[in-house]
Amino acid sequence: xxxxxxxxxxxxxxxxxxxxxxxxxxxxxxxxxxxxxxxxxxxxxxxxxxxxxxxxxxxxxxxxxxxxxxxxxxxxxxxxxxxxxxxxxxxxxxxxxxxxxxxxxxxxxxxxxxxxxxxxxxxxxxxxxxxxxxxxxxxxxxxxxxxxxxxxxxxxxxxxxxxxxxxxxxxxxxxxxxxxxxxxxxxxxxxxxxxxxxxxxxxxxxxxxxxxxxxxxxxxxxxxxxxxxxxxxxxxxxxxxxxxxxxxxxxxxxxxxxxxxxxxxxxxxxxxxxxxxxxxxxxxxxxxxxxxxxxxxxxxxxxxxxxxxxxxxxxxxxxxxxxxxxxxxxxxxxxxxxxxxxxxxxxxxxxxxxxxxxxxxxxxxxxxxxxxxxxxxxxxxxxxxxxxxxxxxxxxxxxxxxxxxxxxxxxxxxxxxxxxxxxxxxxxxxxxxxxxxxxxxxxxxxxxxxxxxxxxxxxxxxxxxxxxxxxxxxxxxxxxxxxxxxxxxxxxxxxxxxxxxxxxxxxxxxxxxxxxxxxxxxxxxxxxxxxxxxxxxxxxxxxxxxxxxxxxxxxxxxxxxxxxxxxxxxxxxxxxxxxxxxxxxxxxxxxxxxxxxxxxxxxxxxxxxxxxxxxxxxxxxxxxxxxxxxxxxxxxxxxxxxxxxxxxxxxxxxxxxxxxxxxxxxxxxxxxxxxxxxxxxxxxxxxxxxxxxxxxxxxxxxxxxxxxxxxxxxxxxxxxxxxxx
Amino acid sequence: xxxxxxxxxxxxxxxxxxxxxxxxxxxxxxxxxxxxxxxxxxxxxxxxxxxxxxxxxxxxxxxxxxxxxxxxxxxxxxxxxxxxxxxxxxxxxxxxxxxxxxxxxxxxxxxxxxxxxxxxxxxxxxxxxxxxxxxxxxxxxxxxxxxxxxxxxxxxxxxxxxxxxxxxxxxxxxxxxx
Numbered sequence: 001x002x003x004x005x006x007x008x009x010x011x012x013x014x015x016x017x018x019x020x021x022x023x024x025x026x027x028x029x030x031x032x033x034x035x036x037x038x039x040x041x042x043x044x045x046x047x048x049x050x051x052x053x054x055x056x057x058x059x060x061x062x063x064x065x066x067x068x069x070x071x072x073x074x075x076x077x078x079x080x081x082x083x084x085x086x087x088x089x090x091x092x093x094x095x096x097x098x099x100x101x102x103x104x105x106x107x108x109x110x111x112x113x114x115x116x117x118x119x120x121x122x123x124x125x126x127x128x129x130x131x132x133x134x135x136x137x138x139x140x141x142x143x144x145x146x147x148x149x150x151x152x153x154x155x156x157x158x159x160x161x162x163x164x165x166x167x168x169x170x171x172x173x174x175x176x177x178x179x180x181x182x183x184x185x186x187x188x189x190x191x192x193x194x195x196x197x198x199x200x201x202x203x204x205x206x207x208x209x210x211x212x213x214x215x216x217x218x219x220x221x222x223x224x225x226x227x228x229x230x231x232x233x234x235x236x237x238x239x240x241x242x243x244x245x246x247x248x249x250x251x252x253x254x255x256x257x258x259x260x261x262x263x264x265x266x267x268x269x270x271x272x273x274x275x276x277x278x279x280x281x282x283x284x285x286x287x288x289x290x291x292x293x294x295x296x297x298x299x300x301x302x303x304x305x306x307x308x309x310x311x312x313x314x315x316x317x318x319x320x321x322x323x324x325x326x327x328x329x330x331x332x333x334x335x336x337x338x339x340x341x342x343x344x345x346x347x348x349x350x351x352x353x354x355x356x357x358x359x360x361x362x363x364x365x366x367x368x369x370x371x372x373x374x375x376x377x378x379x380x381x382x383x384x385x386x387x388x389x390x391x392x393x394x395x396x397x398x399x400x401x402x403x404x405x406x407x408x409x410x411x412x413x414x415x416x417x418x419x420x421x422x423x424x425x426x427x428x429x430x431x432x433x434x435x436x437x438x439x440x441x442x443x444x445x446x447x448x449x450x451x452x453x454x455x456x457x458x459x460x461x462x463x464x465x466x467x468x469x470x471x472x473x474x475x476x477x478x479x480x481x482x483x484x485x486x487x488x489x490x491x492x493x494x495x496x497x498x499x500x501x502x503x504x505x506x507x508x509x510x511x512x513x514x515x516x517x518x519x520x521x522x523x524x525x526x527x528x529x530x531x532x533x534x535x536x537x538x539x540x541x542x543x544x545x546x547x548x549x550x551x552x553x554x555x556x557x558x559x560x561x562x563x564x565x566x567x568x569x570x571x572x573x574x575x576x577x578x579x580x581x582x583x584x585x586x587x588x589x590x591x592x593x594x595x596x597x598x599x600x601x602x603x604x605x606x607x608x609x610x611x612x613x614x615x616x617x618x619x620x621x622x623x624x625x626x627x628x629x630x631x632x633x634x635x636x637x638x639x640x641x642x643x644x645x646x647x648x649x650x651x652x653x654x655x656x657x658x659x660x661x662x663x664x665x666x667x668x669x670x671x672x673x674x675x676x677x678x679x680x681x682x683x684x685x686x687x688x689x690x691x692x693x694x695x696x697x698x699x700x701x702x703x704x705x706x707x708x709x710x711x712x713x714x715x716x717x718x719x720x721x722x723x724x725x
Numbered sequence: 726x727x728x729x730x731x732x733x734x735x736x737x738x739x740x741x742x743x744x745x746x747x748x749x750x751x752x753x754x755x756x757x758x759x760x761x762x763x764x765x766x767x768x769x770x771x772x773x774x775x776x777x778x779x780x781x782x783x784x785x786x787x788x789x790x791x792x793x794x795x796x797x798x799x800x801x802x803x804x805x806x807x808x809x810x811x812x813x814x815x816x817x818x819x820x821x822x823x824x825x826x827x828x829x830x831x832x833x834x835x836x837x838x839x840x841x842x843x844x845x846x847x848x849x850x851x852x853x854x855x856x857x858x859x860x861x862x863x864x865x866x867x868x869x870x871x872x873x874x875x876x877x878x879x880x881x882x883x884x885x886x887x888x889x890x891x892x893x894x895x896x897x898x899x900x901x902x903x
Contacts, residue, residue, distance in 0.1 A: 042873040043742035047749070050759065178738035185738045186874045192735075207738045207778055583740045596759035597745045643775035 003030065004468035005522060007455050008037075009111045009448040010044040010586045012333030013161065013183045014457025016523060017041060019049065019449060019468040026052050026449055026468055035525045036161045036457055042182035043584055047597035051431075051590075052449040054472060058593035059431045059709050062444035063473025066716045071420075075442065075716040080474065084481075086441055087399075088488030090424040091128065094397040100129035104381055104395055107135040107346025108402025108478070109338035110587065111430070112445065113453025113465070115501040116478040117337075117344035118352060119493070120401060123482050126370045127491035131348045131357050131380030132395075135341040136403055136587075138383045139410070142673040143300040144331030145342055147309030151317070151556045152542075153549025155354070156339065158316075158328035159292065159541040160459045160527065165190035167326045169288030171281070172200045173312060174223065174298020178207035179583040181332055181458075197284045201226060202298060203578070204651065205644040214281055219272040220576045220649050221680050224304050224562035226271050227311035228262035229278050230285075231559060234318050235259065237279070239286035244320035248546040248554055255314065255557035262562075270562065286319050290326040297334070297581070301678040303566055305670045310558040317555040323543040333458035335587065340456035343512075343528070344505065348380030353509030353528075369508055372491075384674040387414045387667070390421040399426045401478060402445070404588035406434040408654060410665040410676040411632055428481060431590040432709045434657070445478045446471045453498045454520065460527045460539070462512075464520040514538065565680035566668035573630060573682035575614070576649040579661045589655035604702045606656035607640040610685065611647045615639060619687045625694040627686040628652070633663035636698060639685070650685065654678075657705050658698055727785035728805050728858060728881040730769070730866050734779035736876035741771050743780055743868035743877060750859050750867035766832060768856045769868050780868070780877065783807065783828045783856035791820035791829050791853070799853060804860065805881070809853045816851020830854040 003018040006029075016034025019026050026049045031041045054061040065083035066075040078086075094102050105124045107117040117135070124133040137145065145155030152158070164170070164187035177185045185207070192198055192211060200212040209215045218226050234240045235256055245252055264275030271278075285291050293316055299308050313329050321327040333339045345352040355362040363375045381389055383405065389395040398419070409415045419425055419438035427439035430447040450471045454462050471477075479501060483493040495501050499517050506513050514530035515538065530538030548555040569576060584601045585592045592598040608628055610620065620626055622641040627634055628650070637652065637659030645651055652661035668677040688694045744767035745760065752764050769782040785807045786792075792800040792807060799813035800820060820829045836850035858879075859866045869877045878884075 040873045040875075041871075043740055043745055043871075046742060046871055047745050055759070178740065182738055182740045182742070182873045189736050189874050205775070210776065210778060211735060596761060597749065600760040600762060600765045601741060601745065642773075644773075
């Protein structure tokens with residue numbers, strides 16, 4: 001049996017393990033003593049590997065390039081030479097006819113690794129000539145990146161995952177650590193065992209709420225009001241660190257003025273919380289010698305996401321909980337490499353290492369290294385801009401790599417219209433997906449397990465992962481495919497291996513310069529910033545000496561007025577839908593849905609959780625199929641009654657095809673980060689009288705959807721044999 | 726004293742890794758077969774109520790009601806645990822009814838008989854189904870090894886002795902304080 005060192009391809013914890021390989025097939029994993037996981041793994045780590053083996057449980061792996069001559073035709077199998085030529089010709093035509101800004105690309109926050117993301121943004125900027133490149137952080141932690149960049153100067157977790165176990169107070173806000181990052185949940189439990197106080201703010205009684213010393217079940221949509229009230233208490237009760245605020249922050253007077261209105265009594269109505277609990281929370285937080293704030297999508301997926309992030313960082317600044325060990329602000333990243341895709345500049349406003357595209361000196365540096373006269377200076381489009389840009393006739397070509405917007409983006413009707421409205425769409429993936437069904441050209445990439453590279457864990461930790469098995473079928477590495485298209489478009493790119501790419505990006509990015517492949521050998525790791533070759537592990541926590549990465553070195557205290565969510569409940573749609581995550585499935589489920597153990601735990605049509613009292617009123621019984629509808633769509637799913645769900649709200653996970661909650665979510669965005677308000681959509685639930693019909697209907701729908709996706713791939717092969725393209 | 730796996734509700738996050746680990750450990754000969762609805766039969770179950778999340782499984786009772794209720798003598802004490810001799814089980818479900826914890830199940834599997842080296846399926850075979858402490862697994866119970874939060878541990882005579890001794894010491898110290 002062979003063993004190959006790898007990093008888990010699921011959440012952002014960055015767990016290390018060996019892949020066990022027999023006869024070119026991955027047969028198991030063996031936990032390793034990595035810096036973040038210390039020998040532990042969750043169910044996805046232990047049992048989430050078999051998708052690589054092409055189990056075909058949900059969808060088939062892509063094995064060869066496929067093309068359809070027109071949108072009403074089926075896919076045909078073609079050769080790589082043809083595929084590269086088609087991609088280059090079509091993109092060149094679009095660029096010629098409409099200009100470079102008519103093309104959009106995506107990086108991928110999943111298994112492809114940092115090097116591929118570097119190559120994708122280089123291709124977009126240098127070969128196409130646009131900054132229209134983005135990744136799924138947009139619909140996830142983009143508000144954390146944008147908010148923290150303004151207040152502290154760096155968008156990442158300030159401290160490290162391993163420090164969570166040693167903090168003396170945890171303020172967990174809108175973050176279901178048990179379901180999102182089970183191995184980080186272990187750190188929370190460790191901290192608690194060592195005597196840390198745990199405060200949880202979440203409308204749902206999540207696992208951490210059960211373990212909390214103080215649980216604040218705030219109303220859905222009241223985050224900003226509560227954060228302002230926290231600041232109000234810290235200031236009014238004199239709990240804040242006056243010396244720290246005077247020396248290391250700015251904006252206090254304006255901040256104090258805005259939060260003065262937000263007394264615990266004032267926000268009691270908005271948040272549904274007892275004013276004394278709000279005070280108690282801040283007394284605990286301020287009294288702790290070290291305190292850490294952790295947050296997740298419950299903070300970011302709102303129209304006020306960026307503002308709440310800024311507000312949370314204000315609490316850490318007020319109490320001096322930054323710039324030393326075991327404190328800080330922790331936006332814990334959900335996807336294994338979403339930190340990395342942001343780090344590597346698959347964002348419309350920055351080059352790798354967060355170097356702004358609007359800075360002429362930076363542009364000149366990259367242009368020189370890449371051998372082009374100039375690079376685009378205009379900030380590009382974001383993935384959530386795509387639907388309206390297509391409608392306005394501004395976007396014509398789309399290169400989607402390793403993402404499935406037709407499952408994961410809000411208001412799927414509008415996503416489908418935007419894909420149909422493009423003149424040419426490339427989908428590069430490892431599986432046939434719902435998005436790939438809209439593509440003109442489908443390109444098969446190697447999977448995690450079949451290539452090597454570097455991932456960035458949620459806490460800025462770079463770690464290397466190896467290839468364990470050879471590529472399936474005709475699959476090529478993502479970075480090879482992009483390089484070949486680029487070369488065919490007249491901008492030659494060629495790399496021998498990922499190390500060559502890594503070394504190029506290190507040289508262009510001072511904060512990554514010290515993170516060499518050699519240091520990341522085996523269980524080695526480097527946390528950026530690491531500017532020095534002699535620095536073994538980089539930066540464990542940011543802002544040492546309370547020096548914030550802003551022009552004057554001070555942290556910014558920022559508050560703003562609360563406003564209610566955009567979608568409003570009424571008599572027709574009286575319940576709030578909040579989309580969430582479940583522990584056994586990941587992202588669009590193309591990977592976990594093809595893992596035998598994980599899909600056995602949970603399968604279509606998913607479920608909608610509802611409080612038993614609401615269910616009783618609506619005549620809905622546990623495990624029955626129900627309709628859920630919003631102003632934008634209607635789907636069928638299974639009801640799950642639980643007292644952990646608050647009254648007036650329902651929760652759905654976003655990976656199901658039939659119970660697809662994104663048919664219901666809307667296009668209200670944060671004004672800065674353009675992150676959708678997934679956490680608040682007005683919906684209604686209706687019981688279904690004929691449950692036997694409903695069960696059959698779900699089975700038929702599922703079989704049809706599966707059949708369409710696998711049929712597209714199988715049929716392409718048959719067509720190729722009949723009439724070579 | 727019989728050994729058993731104990732769960733700590735203050736550490737359990739309800740992730741069900743133990744359920745998969747259990748199913749995998751008892752599934753197939755040597756290399757585990759892929760899981761499906763048909764062979765996903767965990768002997769440990771994660772329970773979530775409004776206030777509690779924890780795993781429940783066999784206590785390996787000292788005076789086991791399942792064993793006492795079995796008319797076929799299929800349930801025995803062996804190797805400091807309660808084990809089942811499946812060839813004796815007739816599927817009468819007495820043990821299932823007798824267990825006060827709801828952790829004994831009776832399942833049926835395809836019965837296989839071998840004649841002259843040829844395996845044939847002949848109806849179904851009943852099996853009393855519960856935690857066997859992964860008795861054939863060298864590294865011990867799979868659930869304990871896989872738990873991401875260390876919420877599961879094996880309790881045996883030695884560990885009980887130690888924790889009781891610690892408790893007695895603490896009691897003695899606190900009696901001075903009073």
